[in-house]
Amino acid sequence: MTDRPSYYITTPIYYVNDVPHIGHAYTTLACDVLARFKRLDGFDVMFLTGTDEHGQKVEKSAEKAGVDPQAFCDRVSERFRDLAKAMNFSNDQFIRTTEDRHKKAVQHLWKELVAKGYIYEDKYAGWYSVRDEAFYGEAELIDGPDGAKVAPTGAPVEWVEEPSFFFKLSAFEDKLLELYDTQEDFVLPKSRLNEVRSFVKGGLEDLSISRTTFSWGVPVPDVPGHIMYVWIDALTNYLTAIGYPDTDSETYEKYWPANVHMVGKDILRFHAVYWPAFLMAADLPVPQRVFAHGWWTNEGQKISKSLGNVIDPFALIESHGLDPVRFFLLREVPFGNDGDFSERAFLIRCNADLSNNFGNLAQRSLSMIFKNCDGTVPTPGAFSDADKAILAAVEGLLPVVRGHMDRQAFNLALDAIWGVVGEANVYIANEAPWTLKKTDPERMGTVLYVTAECVRQLAILIQPFMPMAMEKMLDQMAVEGRGFDTLGEAGRLKPGAAIAQPQGVFPRFEVPAGEGAA
RNA sequence: GGCCGAGUAGCUCAGUUGGUUAGAGCGGCGGAAUCAUAAUCCGUAGGUCGGCGGUUCAAGUCCGUCCUCGGCUACCA
Numbered sequence: 001m002t003d004r005p006s007y008y009i010t011t012p013i014y015y016v017n018d019v020p021h022i023g024h025a026y027t028t029l030a031c032d033v034l035a036r037f038k039r040l041d042g043f044d045v046m047f048l049t050g051t052d053e054h055g056q057k058v059e060k061s062a063e064k065a066g067v068d069p070q071a072f073c074d075r076v077s078e079r080f081r082d083l084a085k086a087m088n089f090s091n092d093q094f095i096r097t098t099e100d101r102h103k104k105a106v107q108h109l110w111k112e113l114v115a116k117g118y119i120y121e122d123k124y125a126g127w128y129s130v131r132d133e134a135f136y137g138e139a140e141l142i143d144g145p146d147g148a149k150v151a152p153t154g155a156p157v158e159w160v161e162e163p164s165f166f167f168k169l170s171a172f173e174d175k176l177l178e179l180y181d182t183q184e185d186f187v188l189p190k191s192r193l194n195e196v197r198s199f200v201k202g203g204l205e206d207l208s209i210s211r212t213t214f215s216w217g218v219p220v221p222d223v224p225g226h227i228m229y230v231w232i233d234a235l236t237n238y239l240t241a242i243g244y245p246d247t248d249s250e251t252y253e254k255y256w257p258a259n260v261h262m263v264g265k266d267i268l269r270f271h272a273v274y275w276p277a278f279l280m281a282a283d284l285p286v287p288q289r290v291f292a293h294g295w296w297t298n299e300g301q302k303i304s305k306s307l308g309n310v311i312d313p314f315a316l317i318e319s320h321g322l323d324p325v326r327f328f329l330l331r332e333v334p335f336g337n338d339g340d341f342s343e344r345a346f347l348i349r350c351n352a353d354l355s356n357n358f359g360n361l362a363q364r365s366l367s368m369i370f371k372n373c374d375g376t377v378p379t380p381g382a383f384s385d386a387d388k389a390i391l392a393a394v395e396g397l398l399p400v401v402r403g404h405m406d407r408q409a410f411n412l413a414l415d416a417i418w419g420v421v422g423e424a425n426v427y428i429a430n431e432a433p434w435t436l437k438k439t440d441p442e443r444m445g446t447v448l449y450v451t452a453e454c455v456r457q458l459a460i461l462i463q464p465f466m467p468m469a470m471e472k473m474l475d476q477m478a479v480e481g482r483g484f485d486t487l488g489e490a491g492r493l494k495p496g497a498a499i500a501q502p503q504g505v506f507p508r509f510e511v512p513a514g515e516g517a518a
Numbered sequence: 519g520g521c522c523g524a525g526u527a528g529c530u531c532a533g534u535u536g537g538u539u540a541g542a543g544c545g546g547c548g549g550a551a552u553c554a555u556a557a558u559c560c561g562u563a564g565g566u567c568g569g570c571g572g573u574u575c576a577a578g579u580c581c582g583u584c585c586u587c588g589g590c591u592a593c594c595a
Contacts, residue, residue: 015595017594018595052595055595057594057595058595126593134594135593135594137592137593169592191522191523191589191590192589192590194523195521195522195523195589195590195591196590198520198521198591199590199591199592202520202521202591202592205592205593207592208593209593229593230594231593231595265589266595267595268590269590273592274592274593332530333530334531338588340530345529345530345544348544349544351555351557352543352544353543355557356555356557356558357557357558359554359555359557360554360555360557360558361554361557361558363553363554363555363557364553364554364555364557364558365553365554366554367554368553371553372553415542415543418543422543425557425559426558426559426560428553428558428559429551429558429559429560430559432551432553433553434552434553434554435551435553437553448553502554504555505555507555508557
């Protein structure tokens with residue numbers, strides 16, 4: 001075994017009542033890039049994703065589809081595994097809440113909470129709409145035409161009560177506030193932490209965590225008729241995957257607490273309030289960070305099923321290519337903000353950054369080497385100040401990029417890398433090896449060597465974002481070691497090594513005519 | 519309604535603790551170069567930094583107020 005530092009990162013588990021869309025792809029992509037980065041940076045990574053398969057909606061959807069719930073879950077869950085393959089995700093596990101290990105884990109956690117006195121039985125009562133299949137808070141109700149209270153949707157509501165177990169969330173108000181104040185960046189972006197804090201400050205009510213009105217869920221231990229409700233089931237997956245309830249297991253000891261729970265902003269509260277409360281109640285450490293990212297709009301329009309403008313990630317990859325899509329999603333928008341996916345912005349961004357700036361840098365330098373240096377890495381002479389400067393710029397990148405990645409600032413990481421890509425283009429333009437070819441072939445070799453070194457190291461750094469494309473590029477240069485430990489002098493290209501006939505890695509896209517066409 | 523955040527060049531945005539002529543990328547315009555995926559490099563953009571008022575020797579950067587936009591305000595996940 002190794003003593004490498006560990007890094008545990010999770011996506012939410014995706015609810016199988018819906019098929020994969022761009023939001024799922026986006027969340028997992030962010031985790032994938034982070035996981036790949038950490039692996040290359042020497043960490044022992046556990047990267048988890050999976051599906052959430054219990055609940056009334058699933059039960060009903062299965063019924064409607066005429067299959068039993070498990071078969072229904074099997075089918076939809078498979079789609080999420082298909083997505084992971086299509087997006088080239090490198091998750092170490094794919095967990096499902098219908099697995100036995102998970103049922104055991106949740107039931108154990110439940111018993112722990114009972115033993116510590118944080119679960120009690122009472123009645124769950126509220127305004128229920130049969131039509132909407134949902135409970136509504138008193139404040140949400142509006143006056144109907146005849147003066148009676150109705151749901152915001154206009155549906156009639158009735159007061160119903162059912163027996164339910166409750167979690168004493170109210171007991172954790174102070175502890176949670178202390179967590180937000182003391183644990184640095186527990187929630188990012190910062191603005192989200194403010195929201196969470198003010199939510200908790202507003203007072204916490206106990207949480208209903210069991211149901212008796214349907215049966216598709218994990219049974220409450222020793223209490224027939226009750227199944228666990230929603231979040232206690234779903235959130236616990238993060239523990240299940242690493243061996244809980246065996247807290248002495250190697251995986252648990254190594255990976256808990258998680259470094260990052262990546263979530264969409266819609267489920268932040270559950271991860272930043274309920275989840276740490278559950279863990280505190282069970283005397284378990286809380287995760288280091290919950291990062292809430294934003295949503296995508298489609299050509300400026302809010303995405304919704306009823307508008308019919310849902311972005312299908314499979315179709316997107318098919319039409320645009322995987323790595324450009326991966327790049328665009330993380331480059332275009334500050335992670336944490338909402339972003340707009342527009343065809344035009346995509347094409348312009350990819351052409352400018354991928355084809356023109358980076359792809360062409362690789363192509364022009366490798367091409368010159370291939371044609372003018374017998375297809376082998378040239379032997380460099382002494383480095384000039386300009387050579388040293390550009391190499392220093394490239395080699396100074398890792399700590400900067402690492403800093404951004406540790407805050408999930410993917411766009412800033414890419415921004416920093418592309419800044420140096422630009423410097424490399426300035427370098428080659430200033431040194432003009434095509435002129436040196438006639439005047440000073442030896443110096444030309446040195447310049448091409450330095451340029452190729454830049455490309456090698458940039459490609460290594462970009463691997464987490466675009467693994468396939470960078471593999472292709474590094475293959476062309478016959479680069480062997482590709483971890484971050486090969487950055488700098490440690491992994492210098494070997495003079496005399498044969499390179500392959502260079503091929504463009506990022507073909508340009510055709511941009512339809514119009515204002516601002518590239 | 520309450521709380522929080524945002525409003526900076528055509529577009530997308532940076533702008534530390536207030537201090538020389540307010541920056542970048544993309545687009546546009548002019549020039550150079552020709553190794554390369556017609557890619558690259560150099561130069562250029564005169565924007566009342568949402569409005570008004572104030573503090574200060576000095577404000578995009580602090581205070582007040584107004585306008586506009588967005589988020590949160592618990593049990594569908």
